[in-house]
Amino acid sequence: xxxxxxxxxxxxxxxxxxxxxxxxxxxxxxxxxxxxxxxxxxxxxxxxxxxxxxxxxxxxxxxxxxxxxxxxxxxxxxxxxxxxxxxxxxxxxxxxxxxxxxxxxxxxxxxxxxxxxx
Amino acid sequence: xxxxxxxxxxxxxxxxxxxxxxxxxxxxxxxxxxxxxxxxxxxxxxxxxxxxxxxxxxxxxxxxxxxxxxxxxxxxxxxxxxxxxxxxxxxxxxxxxxxxxxxxxxxxxx
Numbered sequence: 001x002x003x004x005x006x007x008x009x010x011x012x013x014x015x016x017x018x019x020x021x022x023x024x025x026x027x028x029x030x031x032x033x034x035x036x037x038x039x040x041x042x043x044x045x046x047x048x049x050x051x052x053x054x055x056x057x058x059x060x061x062x063x064x065x066x067x068x069x070x071x072x073x074x075x076x077x078x079x080x081x082x083x084x085x086x087x088x089x090x091x092x093x094x095x096x097x098x099x100x101x102x103x104x105x106x107x108x109x110x111x112x113x114x115x116x117x118x
Numbered sequence: 119x120x121x122x123x124x125x126x127x128x129x130x131x132x133x134x135x136x137x138x139x140x141x142x143x144x145x146x147x148x149x150x151x152x153x154x155x156x157x158x159x160x161x162x163x164x165x166x167x168x169x170x171x172x173x174x175x176x177x178x179x180x181x182x183x184x185x186x187x188x189x190x191x192x193x194x195x196x197x198x199x200x201x202x203x204x205x206x207x208x209x210x211x212x213x214x215x216x217x218x219x220x221x222x223x224x225x226x227x228x
């Protein structure tokens with residue numbers, strides 16, 4: 001079955017960077033975009049951007065432009081999301097999600113908690 | 119891009135029907151038939167319930183249905199069951215080639 005498995009929880013200091021991985025299985029990794037969505041504790045969902053695993057092309061939400069980088073390693077069917085210059089407001093659960101395709105997100109990874117604290 | 123507007127909470131008794139609204143603009147909900155809905159139980163990842171306004175993925179109960187009129191999309195849950203108690207989010211494609219989520223609605227089964 002189609003599955004996305006994410007890396008484990010991270011604790012980072014303000015100003016640092018974090019890189020979250022998302023390993024895909026059960027389908028052809030290069031055939032569907034991967035999106036990243038985050039959710040602060042008790043808050044709603046926030047779309048961060050997309051990456052095309054075949055071309056490497058990306059599209060980022062304006063809010064994260066300049067701070068987020070989405071990449072992939074096709075040999076291991078894994079997508080990555082790196083967020084830099086972390087601040088406390090970046091504390092959230094980060095999800096990867098496969099494109100529908102397109103225009104919807106299914107399935108989702110299990111989520112990765114990133115905590116930013118001094 | 120501002121979040122789509124949803125009611126903070128909706129409640130109903132078992133067996134009743136409830137409807138959750140999702141209001142955007144002509145640049146998102148009103149401009150495209152690319153509205154999707156997600157169910158999220160506490161501590162879990164979101165699950166796709168409706169895509170392209172009114173389509174149900176296989177495995178999703180036919181008690182869930184979606185529609186759209188103008189800049190407002192709606193999710194209806196009929197025959198409300200205890201297991202439907204969760205948070206629900208809408209999402210839409212936008213004219214900026216991006217996506218935007220709704221503010222989220224907590225559904226309570228009384």
